[in-house]
Amino acid sequence: MxxxxxxxxxxxxxxxxxxxxxxxxxxxxxxxxxxxxxxxxxxxxxxxxxxxxxxxxxxxxxxxxxxxxxxxxxxxxxxxxxxxxxxxIEPEREGQPPIIDTEFEMIEEILNGEREWLAALETRGIEPASVRAVPLSAGVYDYPGEAGRRIVRAFGFQQDHAKDHPWAHPIDGLVAYVDLTTRSVDRVIDTGVVPVPETTGNFDDPEVQGEHLDLKPISITQPEGRSFTVEDGHVRWGKWDLRIGFNEREGLTLHQIAFDNRPICYRASVAEMVVPYADPAPVRFWQNYFDCGEYMFARYADSLQLGCDCLGDILYTDAVVADDLGNPRTIRNAICMHEEDYGVLWKHSDMFTGSRETRRQRRLVISFFTPIGNYDYGFYWYLYLDGTIELECKATGIVFTSGTPGEYATEIAPGLGAPFHQHLFSARLDMTVDGPRNAVEEVEAARVPMGEGNPYGNAFRRRVTRLSRESDAQRDANAATARVWHIVNPDKRNALGQEVGYVLHPTGQPTLLADDASSIAGRATFATKALWVTQYDHDQRYPAGDFVNQNPGGAGLPAWVAADRPVDGEDIVVWHTFGLTHFPRPEDWPVMPVDYTGFVLKPAGFFDRNPALDVPPSSQGHCH
Missing domain, CATH: 3.10.450.40 (Nuclear Transport Factor 2; Chain: A,)
Incomplete structure (x- = not known):
């Protein structure tokens, strides 16, 4: 210890x-x-x-x-x-500190002392004792007197009994604005009675689940033990060498990632995420949550369980955070690490020589899972034998619900709506591809018109654009042109004379869909572009600023890039926005199957040839 x-x-x-x-x-x-x-x-x-x-x-x-x-x-x-x-801290200018458990715990008492709130429940025939209040980050809007004050906005959900999941019973048309410092209600907005859905959300009830499928167990064993070692956070596996970290804002962080003693990335993390909702109703238009910056979501990380969250020969690592009083709280088994078979790595059966060679891919998995309110998020970093790095984010849990299915929400059960929304993540990638001086090139496919030099019209070429300054290093993804971004080292060349590099493959899903003039676009500007490149600055860590809660906007990336620093051949940080646009389905209720998003970093000229030629064939006991 x-x-x-x-x-x-x-x-x-x-x-x-x-x-x-x-x-x-x-x-x-x-x-x-x-x-x-x-x-x-x-x-x-x-x-x-x-x-x-x-x-x-x-x-x-x-x-x-x-x-x-x-x-x-x-x-x-x-x-x-x-x-x-x-x-x-100056709250009106900088924003507020994150919302903490102490404040969550006092919301119901505050609301139950407010005459207007109780009157609204009485109109609906709802007993206050059956209402679970959900306080949510307030954002910043043009309400007089809110600037500089510590505000949350609270919904109510009805809970029929102790084991009843209240997410199935939203009390719609009602919201309270609460001052956390004075412990008082600023205003109650009641747009009228909406029937409380009566459907069940009790996914953990055996009667709801039904008879279990007859599935035989899968057992994953490594008779000779793991191929990786971890000592005080220092991980070694095959040619990979890195450190792992953990903090309550970003969760799992990777440091000093290197392959075959060559540096690739100094620090990698998910530095922010925002969940903007699409329902413009008077009680819901403000719904957008920065789970990292407003809630410090990794402080709620799960203690992972063998056979449930992780399968195989697992190494767990604890994480230590501080509670509201500053005392240490240890999250047991917060980080899970294991190896995973991933199918064929490379293969060829040759018609001329008769050679038949196959190697299996394997990846090292480093992950954690955290619940935050209704959703649960998993973050899985994968390191592959061929030098590839991948981040996969998993979203599951329970969709946020309303009592008003319609133009901006799916009806997922009788009378129960699930508003449209996005999950947008910002990966902070402090790159050191073969050294600290890096640059970024945008590479995409370009059609060549039929004509001289291309008489049959079959040609297409690569279009390469070097990003020179922060002002032109703000880019959108484009799946139609297979757009990717090469992070290269202008000082290092491979055996073919090419700049060594790694290529960032985006998934190409939409960035922020809210209007450019909206409050959320001003506060989550990072989410309006798929790629930002900045010159490294030790103090520039979070893409929406240090204090996101009730920040008026413009902090983080938009403020930093106003300096328009050079990024060609500099010590740079690559920021990548990726995520999900979620139009909920009935199949997402009462608990949502995992949805996936992420990105891949693949070597591109970093090696002179396939770096996985030295992977041994499968043993005779496993390959006949």
Missing amino acids: TTLENRTHALAMASEAEVTAVREVLLAAGLLGETVRYTFFAPEEPPKSEVLAGAETDRRFRVVLLDIASGRSWDVVASTTGVVSTRG
Whole structure:
């Protein structure tokens, strides 16, 4: 176990001892009090240059504090021995700290003390004790007096009994705006009684599930054990070498990813995600949630279970976060790591030589799963034997519901609607393809008109556009032209004289569909483009800004790229927006089968030939 005396790597995950020590430092400095709560805690990573140089640095941690009585908040950096810096946060300009459990837990009490809320429930014939209140991030709109105040907007769902899933019974046409600091209701909006759907959402009820299928067990074994090793977060597998990390905002992070001792990516993470909804109804138009920046969603990560979440010869890793009071909380089995067969890697049966060779693909899987409200998200990083890196995000759980199916929602059960929405993720890829100086080229297919040089009209070529500055490195995907982005090193060439590189393959799904003039487009500008490229800056970590909750907009990527820095042959960060546009189906109820999204990074000229020629054939016991 890591202790304060047993110093870990500069990028290591936090330990219980470190969380406790930092709390003692803040307490001694007078920064903690009876009404002060933690809203964020994570290791404060040193600048890249210091880590790559192997410099000895103190372990530092970033803590965002909130006084729930006054609404004041502070951004603090501390080591285990002292406070390094502290500054007050300006909510009206910068936004609010994330919403925390302490605040979620007091919502029902606040609402049940509000006369208008109780009157609206009485009109509907609903007992307040049966209502589960769901407080949601407020966004920023033109309501007088909300700027600078800590606001949430709350829906109600009826719960018939302790095991009843209330998502099946939305109390539509009703929403309350709540001030978390004064613990009071600003306003109740009641647009009229809507029948509460009576369908069941109890997917875990054996009667709802029906008789189970007769499926025989699948057993995955590795008689000789795993092929990978992990020591203090340092992972080695085949030619792969990397570090893993974890924090409550991004969840799983990968660091210093290298293949055959050649660096590819210094740091990879999902740095933000936003879920904008499409229903413009008076009680719903504001629905859009930044699950990373507003809720610190990875603090709720599941403790994974063998045979359920992970299958095979599994190595689990715990993660330590801080609770609202700053005490350590260990998430057991937060990260799952295992190997997985992935079919044929390469194969050829030759008609001239008679050779028949087959190799099987295998991938190292590093994953975690986190529930946040109604949805559950899984994040799976895959490393393949041929040098490919893939991120797959899985969305499951329960779709958000309404009592008004119609133009902007699917009827998924009798009287039960599921509003249209998107899940848009931002991957932050701090690239170091064979070194710190990189550049990005947009590569796509281009038709060649029939004519001289192409008399039969069959020709097409590659169109290559070098992205030189941040202003032209804001790009959309285009599946019609097979558009991809090559991240190259202008200082390194392969045996064929080509710049070594990795190619980012987008899925090509829509980016943000809200109007460009909308509040959410101003706050989630990162989601309006599939690709951004910025010059590296240690302080530029989150694409929608440091404080997303009630941020007025313009923070993060749009603010940074206004400097229009050069990105050709610089130390660069690639930001990739990808995701799902979800028109829910009846098949998504009462629990949604997993939907998938993600992207792939494949070597393109990084190697001089197939790097997986040295993969051994399957043993005779498995290949006849």
